[in-house]
Amino acid sequence: MSLYGKGFMIWQLARCENGNGVEVARVARAAGLSHVLIKIADGPYTYNVDRTTRVDLVPPVVQELKKNRIQAWGWHYVYGSNPVGEAQIAAQRVNELGLDGYVIDAEVEYKQPGREQAAKAFMAELRKRIPNTPVALCSYRFPVLHPQLPWKAFLDYCDYNMPQVYWQAAHNPADQLRRCVNEFKNLAPYRPIMPTGPVYSAGGWVPTESEMVEFLDAVREHNLSSVNFFAWDYGRKGLIALWNKIAAYPHPIGPQPADIPEQYFSLLNANKPAAIANLYTDDAVHITASKTVQGKEAIQTWHKNFLTNSFPNATFEITSVSGTGSTRSFTWKGVSPSRGKIENGNDTIGLIDGKIAYHYKYFKIT
Template sequence: MRKLTYPLIAAILMIMVSMVPFGTSTAQDSLPIGGKGMFLWHLWTANGGGKNLNTVITKLKSVGVTWLVIKMGDGDSYYNSPNHSLYNWATSNYGSMDSVVAVFHANGIKLLAFQYVYGVPHHWGNPASETDVANSILDVKGIDGLLIDAEIQYDILTTRVAAARAYCDSIHAHHPDAFIGLISWDSITGHRTFPWTTFLDRVDVNMPMMYWAAKSTTPQNILSFMSGQFTYYTKIWVNQGDSAAAKPIMPLGQGEYFGYGNDVRQGDITSFCDLSQTKYNYPGVSLWEYSQISHSYVWNEYAAAWQVTFVSAESNAPIRYNLSQNYPDPFNPTTTINYTVPKNSFVIIRVYDILGNEVTTLVNEEKSVGNYNVQFNGSNLASGIYFYSMHAGNYVETKKLILMK
């Protein structure tokens, strides 16, 4: 009998008290970001010192970028404190980081932060902890989320699981509604000792780094490898009862030459975006820019890629995965669950009791594109609260149902 692990049980209990579950709202259409994004490592050094945000914003908007990620923390070092460049740049030009966020919001662009984390106390000799930095970042008024860049130290750190859990749980305790992502490796087998499920259980999205040119390969090859890795291991995690570790994937691509390997070639960005959208059904992509993307073809290809797919009003074909609330609810003894599948996928729908024990498997097969429904019969069960969960590709969703006899 399968049994859910503690993280999902905790998430289920939070659903019961109508709280927003940290790291369990994984439906792709519920993500606050999607489409095209940009990682700008040093915003304040871009475009002549970044003193004119309009220059940065105009460039981002010209290629369809709707969300920007900037570096705001490095371990125990907070880049919005008076001794750091980000603080000096923001205060001298805009008054505060709150104001910088407001400028981006006024232009329809969401602003998120990323933080390098090492799991080592006082990594840079500062009195603050990594959780202090994370929570300080999320205290910035209007900030749209935090992305965790867990460094390679987590592969060898003896306290890695405890460190990852404590870091994420502190964020959850102080900012329970915050959007949190993991900037991850593209290879799980290459980082077997990394605490994958500890982090993935506690975030909303997984962002593997796709540095194909630096690795002298192609976007096609690296996407295929990465997708295979996460598909294979996610099935293992789910079958072991850790459904919370299955998170939507939003790949992070290479936008410029990193100083090793090959340069980004013409056609790379087009392939990266098109495959991510059409073949793998990822909800979005982003490019990483360390300083300044110098190739015009990178910008041009990014502008042309990731077109919104329009579906006519007459079409009944679903455009995204969805698991609907059962009806009727409460029910006795049967209820119907509707779900949609936007592309051929292997679909699993299971029902669990309040302790996380599997009650039954309703669906466990390949499904073609379409709208479906399945009935759940609780005639042999006691009255109470149950949960049903759907897994299909990178999509995971869990909902509550009530059997009342």
């Protein structure tokens, strides 16, 4: 299930509209939220279950959200000391609650030595139990600063990336989001980014209303389909001005056009050379190590030959994307059952009015 629009994370459900599902759904609808993400587990244990009565507070809220056509996702703080147990409780909660998606919150504990194997065990068990549920990773905003975290082990099995773009102790949300997006575009595997912004205070710091608008503007500028905020608990109480600013912001709910590299690879995987040619200007140039062709018809012929003869029945995957404005650079890989692999694809394209004007393509089939 695709995710678009604005969402809020709930930490302690009893502190959010007193845990009343009808009120949570009403407030979410009034704020224009497309989804709400509720904490459902902590480590190998359930969360948002009343400690005294053992009543699960989550089901009636999920029920009311769904009645109002608002997606209900669950999030889960994981530690890595019991990865199989954590995956089992995650799958149990997703299945019994009928959730639309699941979010992994992996932070400092997963930077300890040996946690890559824990992440692999967790993800393998999780995907065995919920193979069709959308899964996202919600962790640090700058992966370059946290190389110890097993990013690939998590992202290999995830559908989305929801980095915590918390500009705590600073006042430059757009710059931080830009850096976040660029770093993840250079980290394989790339997953669609749906950033999580801060609605909390810390040590005297609190984001301002103007910063919240700047952050949301930057989300739209990067054509990111969805944005989340942590947390409802704070926004509806001490930080109501921030809540209201987010509620008033018209972030679109609905699919946004994919960027040119994503469109191109989607059509490659669909084996549609004519549609691929329509991505180019009339006099576009396509350059490879062995041949240069010009014009839509010639570009269509090249792609038809490539997909039919040179590398038939292939599947392709983008591994990184960089560039904005009129240029894009991207790396990619592909597999053809009869012809082998491409593991070093490296392309650069130039755009005019949203169409490809030139395309430098490098690859080697092995």
